[in-house]
Amino acid sequence: MDFGLVNPAVRIALDGLMMRQEAIANNVANLSTPNYTATNIEFEGALSAALDMPGSGSATTQSFVSVIASEAPRTQDGNNVSLEEQTLLGTETNLRLELALRAAEGRFTAMKNVLGGS
Amino acid sequence: MLSIFNISSTGINFYKNSLDAIAHNVANVNTVRTMDEGAVRRQSVVGTADTSPVPSMIGTGGTVGGGVSFKVVQSSSAVGLVTYDPENVLANADGYVRRPDIDLTTEMADMIIAQRGYQANLAVVQRATEAYQAALQLGR
Numbered sequence: 001m002d003f004g005l006v007n008p009a010v011r012i013a014l015d016g017l018m019m020r021q022e023a024i025a026n027n028v029a030n031l032s033t034p035n036y037t038a039t040n041i042e043f044e045g046a047l048s049a050a051l052d053m054p055g056s057g058s059a060t061t062q063s064f065v066s067v068i069a070s071e072a073p074r075t076q077d078g079n080n081v082s083l084e085e086q087t088l089l090g091t092e093t094n095l096r097l098e099l100a101l102r103a104a105e106g107r108f109t110a111m112k113n114v115l116g117g118s
Numbered sequence: 119m120l121s122i123f124n125i126s127s128t129g130i131n132f133y134k135n136s137l138d139a140i141a142h143n144v145a146n147v148n149t150v151r152t153m154d155e156g157a158v159r160r161q162s163v164v165g166t167a168d169t170s171p172v173p174s175m176i177g178t179g180g181t182v183g184g185g186v187s188f189k190v191v192q193s194s195s196a197v198g199l200v201t202y203d204p205e206n207v208l209a210n211a212d213g214y215v216r217r218p219d220i221d222l223t224t225e226m227a228d229m230i231i232a233q234r235g236y237q238a239n240l241a242v243v244q245r246a247t248e249a250y251q252a253a254l255q256l257g258r
Contacts, residue, residue, distance in 0.1 A: 014253075021249060022182050025122045025242045026167075029129030029185040031235050032136075033165040039182060067182065083238055090245050097249050101256060108257040 006104050009051055013100045016043035016065050017093055023067070024090045027081045035078035038070035040089075121184075122246040128168065128185030129239035136163045136232040139190060143220050150201075150215045152208045157198020157216040162228075163188050194219040 006014075020041040030036040046064045072080040139161040146158040168184040197216070204213030 018249070019182065021242075021246060022122055022125060025125040025129075025239075025246065026182045026185055028238050028242050029125050029132065030165065030167050030183070031129070031238060032132070032231065033167050033186055036165075036167045041182070083234075087238070087241065090242065094245050094249050098252050101252050104256060112257075 006107060009047060010100055010103045012043065012047055012064055014097070014104065016041060016047070017097045017100060019043075019065055020093050021090065021097075024086050024093065027086050028083070030079070031081050031083060032077075033079060036081065038072065038081045038086075040068045040070060042066050042068050120246075120250070123243060125183075125185040126239045126243045126246070128187065129242075130236060132163065132165050132186045132188050133232045133236035133239065135188060135190065137229065137236070139163050140225050140229045140232065143218075143225050144222065146218055147220050147222055147225075148217075150203070150206060150208055150217055151198070153200075153210045153214055153216055155216070156196030157194075158218040158220075159192040159196055159198075160194035160218065160220045161190055162193040163190055 023039050023041045027038045043064045043066070046066070050064070070080055072082060072085075074080045143160050149158045151157055165186040165188045168187045198219050199217045200214055201217050202213055203209055203215050206215050208215050
């Protein structure tokens with residue numbers, strides 16, 4: 001039985017943000033890899049477009065998430081990972097994750113109250 | 119799950135091996151060899167992006183890569199720098215020895231890069247830990 005404890009949009013946001021952290025981890029691991037192209041995860045645009053339309057509740061995360069190759073300028077060895085950008089993006093993503101987790105938390109608290117927890 | 123740790127560990131491992139190779143190069147910067155033996159060769163660690171799918175948290179089959187894999191290559195020739203040093207016990211009949219073609223300045227620069235790369239990967243691990251810890255508080 002699905003209690004609908006987590007809003008579908010929040011769930012997709014959590015999944016997308018976690019994947020973005022994975023993409024950042026992969027970019028930082030390849031900081032010195034010749035000819036490596038940095039990637040990023042994009043899902044906010046597709047998600048907000050879907051939320052404007054009715055009946056988006058059953059959508060899966062896969063249909064929202066896309067991997068974008070960075071077009072940043074390359075260094076001599078053909079690598080285009082910018083450590084500054086990745087660090088900033090990582091910090092921002094973590095804060096967004098915390099925000100999404102708080103949004104998810106609200107439903108749990110409400111459910112606990114209904115179930116008679118003090 | 120927890121694939122960020124796997125990805126970052128490949129990065130940390132890569133930079134650790136880079137530091138090992140640099141240590142080898144610096145330790146051998148003055149190693150003299152005979153003309154027949156060939157000079158000590160410089161080692162460097164070359165990374166390649168690992169595209170093998172990582173079991174992602176949400177089971178999409180790894181849309182991002184799995185970090186970095188690497189191989190150690192000999193990046194200077196065994197010819198080395200042929201030096202005239204007739205005093206040296208290793209010198210051949212004409213008085214020549216082979217010194218390694220290793221530049222200390224390059225090694226120091228590479229060392230700083232490797233050190234910073236190592237730290238950057240550790241910072242990612244730190245951030246992922248915070249995120250996972252926040253997620254573990256859900257529903258408490």
